[in-house]
Amino acid sequence: MDSDIVMVDDKGKRVDGREANDLRPMKIEAGVLPNADGSAYLEIGKNKVLAAVYGPRECHPRHLQDPTKAIVQCKYNMQSYSVSDRKRPGPDRRSAEISKIISEALESVILTELFPRASIDVYIEIMQANAGTRCAGLTAASVALADAGMPMRDLVPSVAVGKADGKLLLDLNKEEDNFGEADLPLAIIPKTDEVVLLQMDGHMTKEEFDSAMKTGVAACHEIYEMQKDALRRRYSVGEEEEVEE
Amino acid sequence: MDSDIVMVDDKGKRVDGREANDLRPMKIEAGVLPNADGSAYLEIGKNKVLAAVYGPRECHPRHLQDPTKAIVQCKYNMQSYSVSDRKRPGPDRRSAEISKIISEALESVILTELFPRASIDVYIEIMQANAGTRCAGLTAASVALADAGMPMRDLVPSVAVGKADGKLLLDLNKEEDNFGEADLPLAIIPKTDEVVLLQMDGHMTKEEFDSAMKTGVAACHEIYEMQKDALRRRYSVGEEEEVEE
Amino acid sequence: MDSDIVMVDDKGKRVDGREANDLRPMKIEAGVLPNADGSAYLEIGKNKVLAAVYGPRECHPRHLQDPTKAIVQCKYNMQSYSVSDRKRPGPDRRSAEISKIISEALESVILTELFPRASIDVYIEIMQANAGTRCAGLTAASVALADAGMPMRDLVPSVAVGKADGKLLLDLNKEEDNFGEADLPLAIIPKTDEVVLLQMDGHMTKEEFDSAMKTGVAACHEIYEMQKDALRRRYSVGEEEEVEE
């Protein structure tokens, strides 16, 4: 909000050298944890995120069971040292809300009706946070689900579009977010471009919003390619291993 | 306790103009909430109280079920803005105790043996508080039970008798209560004058106590008439509605 | 740590007049609480401890049941007034840990396989604390178990060996503990000298440690005699009572 702070310079470069519609550097690795049925590690900019999947397995507590389908229970957790001011360990209201909307987004692609009464448990741990953790967590979680062999309609790439200095900027980093005027996290099903997660905070005109949606959907497709790459690498490793035996 | 403060003037008038044995102005309306099986809204002086009844319905948690009768579970709750210093939302020890004694008082009149294993849930919300909320809540709750068609031996009117300035005063308001020397909330079954709720805090001689009981029981009968009026109005509205159809 | 403070004087006497390997005065009484299936009261120095046993009885919550044996659930609790600065009532992390290691030590002697699915509940209340409460609690608890007629391989005497002023001292009192350099609580099965509880905090060389173990085991045998005495007295009282009838 402070007009002295410049988020985009004369040449259209952002504080970290990106253009307006550039994603931060991103890295995804599938199958990183031995115990989980599926897992993924993701870095985007300075975010470091682990996702793990257990299930389908018996649903506890039992009164949550749905006789017609599996329920998807995501727990998003920020580790205490992941932010500059230490976060008290344990759940809080923010993580409860994020867990809920990520659960809903994942439920939209999992073929839950194949597993009546079961629970599909998704754990997202934010080890280092730098704006955009809910999107990073969801992107990682859908890779972990695929790694677990979960029957799914598609993966779910996710990213936020922000507004700072009056300009729409893709995938805000922490510094941009702190001085930003709006943030719009979204997630899509790439095969159909359906939107399965959408939030907005701040101030946008209708025109800005429509433009931000377009940018976000396009970026989700970029991320989708990286998700598929990670799974391909994981799969080929699996192949090699099998060959080795 | 401060002798400069006068609670009853030379002519026997109290700070709000009442005589010693006057109730505050009171208003009861039955059937005010669409979802509940029964409900009532009550104002007495500056108190504003809602009561709602759900049940008889399945009792959760199951280990509380009684195979011989329904249990009565009342939750008394003060809304955060109902008092001058904001109350933290949620239960506290005071509301736990009040919930318990109101549950017991209501259990004395409900024919609980007709509904083995069930729960009859009574919710009392204090929206604005000005002394006497437990009595107001209980008075409203028994109207809500009747509105729900609950089989009952009788209604349960309730009121407190206080002592201030060395005098017995019916139905203390907040100002009187703050400087009062004793408070005696009670509730009765009007048909038999049995006492089903009784507490006392402060300092009373035996003579004062006997006199306070007499005043309280008489006032409960006054309240009883208003309870029945409210139900009659509710019933006749129901009649009219049926006619209109 | 402060070198001016002397814990052992020229003649080898400690602040309360004991020699290095002396226990504090100890008193055990079995069968002190009417409701519990077994109970014991123990004083050692200024510690005052009650232990009670309920069970074998149905295990709640049910998911803790073990189909092959009883589980032993100990709750160690410090009463609020038992220490110089009042302790907040209720469980804390320290008592959770102590409860766990005492449960494990008792499980080592109880013939739990005789009572599949059951729970054996042991409650230890520290009424007055003066260093060594976990050992005092465990010593009392095993007497309470015997008082309850629980089938056991043996009793479990327990004591701590400390280090203060650079010297190994048996059964530190509070004053010694505050300035001590190490503390080593242990518990044994006297018939076999097996160690079933062992902790150490502080700083000990291997030689000190071996010597401390020897002292501790010997002291446990002393305590064992007092445990058996308490049970003998309890038993003979029972006999007399039966005769009287």
Add this chain to the structure above:
Amino acid sequence: MSRSVVSEIRRNHINELLRKGARMDGRGPLELRDISVETGVIDTAEGSARVRYGDTEVMAGVKMAIGTPFPDTPDKGVLTTSMELIPMAHPDFESGPPGGDAIELARVVDRGIRESGMVDVEKLCISAGEEVWMCFLDIYALNYDGNLFDAAALALVSALKTAMAPASNFDKGEDFPLPISCLPVTVTVAKIENTLIVDPTFDEDMVSSARLTVTTDENGDIRAMQKGKSGSFTVDEISEIVDLAREKGEEIRKIIG
């Protein structure tokens, strides 16, 4: 809100009606229920409002006190929003700590107020870094028949709009109206099969696959959004919903003046 299941028959009935452009309570898909707003209903609150959307009924109260600001915003007053889904309001609501639904509701309503900048929190600073006004915004659902998002937001906005800071009680000069800079209004649209409906009832909410809640201001700008449930929207549907939220928001804004 998890225990309720709408019967298959009712679900089919809702769907069939909607295919003909009709709803169970006689409304068209894009019609709001009757909305009523009463303010100043609680004497002990600095501001209060009781709002009804059909059978959905909500109370909001504003309490103010003086406290110390957060270290990172030393010159700003503090807003704290809570929302209680008390068991009085619906047979599915249970006593106990707020669940996921109540937390989401409170956070979405809170963001609608906070991110819109409705309350000018800088004017609630008494002495920077030392004393600021704390505003406790507490919402209680009294009867739940769907669309608590919009009813709760409207109740809170109405309570804030009419609130008087109790400065004289704290020896801080005369009481003054809360500094209000805009009137954000929240509109929720649900999707049932491929039809969009505004202001869903409880049964409609149960049957719907997805929900989008949009808060807009007087200029028709967007101040907050929240998509809910496991269904999806197309990008076009979302754009359409935003337009609907602006239009209906204007309609509702007239009610609260």
Add this chain to the structure above:
Amino acid sequence: MSRSVVSEIRRNHINELLRKGARMDGRGPLELRDISVETGVIDTAEGSARVRYGDTEVMAGVKMAIGTPFPDTPDKGVLTTSMELIPMAHPDFESGPPGGDAIELARVVDRGIRESGMVDVEKLCISAGEEVWMCFLDIYALNYDGNLFDAAALALVSALKTAMAPASNFDKGEDFPLPISCLPVTVTVAKIENTLIVDPTFDEDMVSSARLTVTTDENGDIRAMQKGKSGSFTVDEISEIVDLAREKGEEIRKIIG
């Protein structure tokens, strides 16, 4: 206390005996059990007492520290009462946060102390608005065989009566006895069928329909009352119980001097 059910046979036995004016433990209806009071049993407490009413056994301890007074009573010390129904005391008591019964007990015992003005809290002010004595009154039920109200109250009164404020530990002059202005005593009467009995045991409590707990002072004045359970009393029965409480209270007061 909810799990226990007294068998039908025992219930009938208690009822039949009472119709003949007798009780299972040989007492008459209006007779107290043997009461014992030991004080000064805990060195780490400023005051303590262990009280037995037959097989019911209770410990109370008083701890004191210096703290800041509540803003609305700047010149008064602070009393805080807690009561723990530890699982040691009865097979039905469970670990965990205090339930409704424990909360009611603690609050009734607390009111018996607080409303009677037993402790002269104004004498516990060190410096008005700044420093006062905080008194933590903690009660533990060690063995429960009915009538915890009276045993807990008597334990606490005994502990308070013998407590010494540890002023020297806090550099506030010499230790001094807690300022005590009266000796409230609590008596509980239960109703079984139409008979009133004092000091009910656990089984009697289970069988009774209603309970009235009355705290009186040396003058026979009433200082606190609490009716419990879902049965009822007539106005005459209540008057009779108050008289009983005054009479038995005098008897008990002699025990603690």
Add this chain to the structure above:
Amino acid sequence: MSRSVVSEIRRNHINELLRKGARMDGRGPLELRDISVETGVIDTAEGSARVRYGDTEVMAGVKMAIGTPFPDTPDKGVLTTSMELIPMAHPDFESGPPGGDAIELARVVDRGIRESGMVDVEKLCISAGEEVWMCFLDIYALNYDGNLFDAAALALVSALKTAMAPASNFDKGEDFPLPISCLPVTVTVAKIENTLIVDPTFDEDMVSSARLTVTTDENGDIRAMQKGKSGSFTVDEISEIVDLAREKGEEIRKIIG
């Protein structure tokens, strides 16, 4: 960790192998798994480490801030250790407050750091009685295959050893390395039938009857111990385990330099 039961077949297999001096993963009884230590993995932490013992994987992070010391140690910094057994790490771990196992783990790891005097807390005093450094030592189990005690302790020691106090952020001069006075290393030995094994896996831990965790320093002195599980050790076995802990501790200390 209560739900898992190792099948009878696997239990027998583990036992039979051990009688021949072998283990399921090919190790000898007194052999450690491959240990890896990465430090400086979290930018937002003052110090951090990711440690693997075979498939057991643990993260530790150190965060520092300035606060007021405890009244009884006015000239000492404050260490606070937490350990979370997050449900990601193992199918038996559940969300919610830490259970007995997590509490024991955190307390044992904490004592291994605290009682060894590894961190020179007196050097973390800024102004006696007023300002000291607070160190939050937080440990997360990411994947659990036994022996969290040793992995957690090593992660924490490694994080502390490489931590830089963020003094410049707080205007307290230049950043400085945490003052470290020794390198305590923790070694856990389990007993299966009558064989002692170091660094047990999850399955081995399930099958073992007793566990002894020993923390030693560079001099081979003992700094902390904790026996676990309901089995027992002879005095000779304990002495042998202490020697093992000293020997293996030296081996591990080389890894972290």
